Amino acid sequence: MRKHKIKDPGSAITHFIAMVMAAAATAPLIKRAGQSTGGSGVAAVTVFMASMILLYGASTSYHSFDISPKVNKVLKKIDHSMISVLIAGTYTPLCIIGLGDRLGYILLAAVWSVAALGVTFKICWVTCPKWVSSVMYVVMGWLCMFVAPFFIRNAGIQAFGWLLAGGILYTAGAVFYALKLSAFNEKHKNFGSHEIFHLFCMAGSFCHYMMVYLYLA
Known part of the structure; x- marks a missing residue:
């Protein structure tokens, strides 16, 4: 029997752990x-939790399986698309509970529209330079600063x-992802800058989960 070899062990394991933790944390949040x-x-x-599980599940699949160039490319497209999701x-x-009213729903519609464009972009050009992806995700993420005063007032x-x-x-994780630290990765083949990027993402997800659990739910 042919044994399966994990393509990127460090990346696959970190986000598998994140997927399991997200799945376990879903029921308490929904109950609250x-x-x-x-x-x-x-x-x-x-x-919120479905998007988190999908992201970490897609990442785990992409970094675990090395089936064929065609399948790998499909998995990569799904993995990268889930970041926008x-x-x-x-x-x-944040929009529905933390902001509410008209402003919250306008922002929500705008963000999901941008996310749809992000998914389309990644499906069409998944091999774009890393800095392009990083800038796109960072800009999308920090749009919330425009409504920060209203969010602070409500939440x-x-x-x-x-x-x-x-x-x-x-x-910070996006910066690590964009820099492509070749010298660092040569010295740390099993746990390089991409795996560190994964850890930053997990920490970011934890903070946002705590925000929702403690103050919005």
């Missing part, structure tokens, strides 16, 4: 939202602190 918010709040946190998914409870400064911390961690 159900006790303190209406149906729209439950729907918002469900979208996670960003929009994170905005969903509180502590919630904004978790939001800001997550954004900084995601941005």
Whole structure:
């Protein structure tokens, strides 16, 4: 019997752990939202957690399997596309619960529209330079600063602190991803800059989960 060899062990394992943790954390968050918010709040946190599980699941699959160039490219497109989905998914409870009213729904529609463009972009040009992807994700993520005063007024400064911390961690990870530290990666073949990027993403997801759990749900 042919044994399966994981393509990128460090990347696959880190995001498999993140996927399992996200799946385990979903029910408590939905339960909490159900006790303190209406149906729209439950729907918002469900979208948030679904996007997180999809992102880490897609990443795990892409970094685990080396089937054929064609299949690998499809998995890569799905993996990269899910980043835009996670960003929009994170905005969903922020907009619906943290902002609410007309402003929240306008921002939500705008972010999901941009996410759709991001997915389309990655499907058409998944091999684009890393800095292009990083800039796209960072700009999309930091759009929330335009509504920061309204979010702080509705959700509180502590919630904004978790939001800001997550954004900084995601941005730091994007910088690592864009720099392509060849010398560092040569010295750390099993756990290089891409794996560090994964850890930053996991830390960012944790911060945003805590924001939603403690202050929005």
